[in-house]
Amino acid sequence: MADKDDLGRAGEDRAARYFEERGFTVLARNWRCRDGEIDLVVADRMTVAVVEVKTRRGEGFGHPFEAIDARKRVRLWRLAVAWASAHRDLVQGRRLRIDAVGLTGATVEAARLEHLVDVEVP
Template sequence: MARKDELGRAGEERAAAHLTRCGYAILDRNWRCADGEIDIVAAKGDRLVIVEVKTRSGIAYGHPFAAIDERKLARLWRLALAWARAHPDDARSRRIRVDGIAIIGGDPATGAIEHLERLR
């Protein structure tokens, strides 16, 4: 497995643990359909939260959130609706929100973590 893939996987583990500590229930991880993949699907209260996780070893190429442009955000919303259609019992009566989690550091277990609710 390539270093960037290992970094990304470790970042997703850290993000899921962070969400759980903050009271979110993890409903799905790495969910795929024809339109793409959702890193984490979580729920908290009346919210269904689609989480995009970006992990970087540093900021030489910019902040991880900079990689979530308008095109990526539109895709995340399409994926959120597809997930909700595929899981009506989990999605029923919940409002959808798209969040981002950025992890910066050579070791995702100890790197800085930032959770941005309601991306753009």
């Protein structure tokens, strides 16, 4: 596995722990369909959040959230709807939203974690 893949997986692990520490349950990791992949799906009593996780060692290539452009946000929403359609029982009675987690730092454990709730979809 490439170093970049290891970094991404470690970032997803840390993001999953972050949500669990806040009372969310991880419903899915790396869920795939023909349209792409969702990093995490998490839920609490009222909400199901599809989470895009971006991990960077530094900001030399920009802030992690800069990689989530308008096109990517539209794609994430399509993926969220596909996941919800395939898991109606888990979504029923809950609000569906898109969140983003950005991690920036030399190591994933020491990285600064930022959480954007309810990312706006154009």
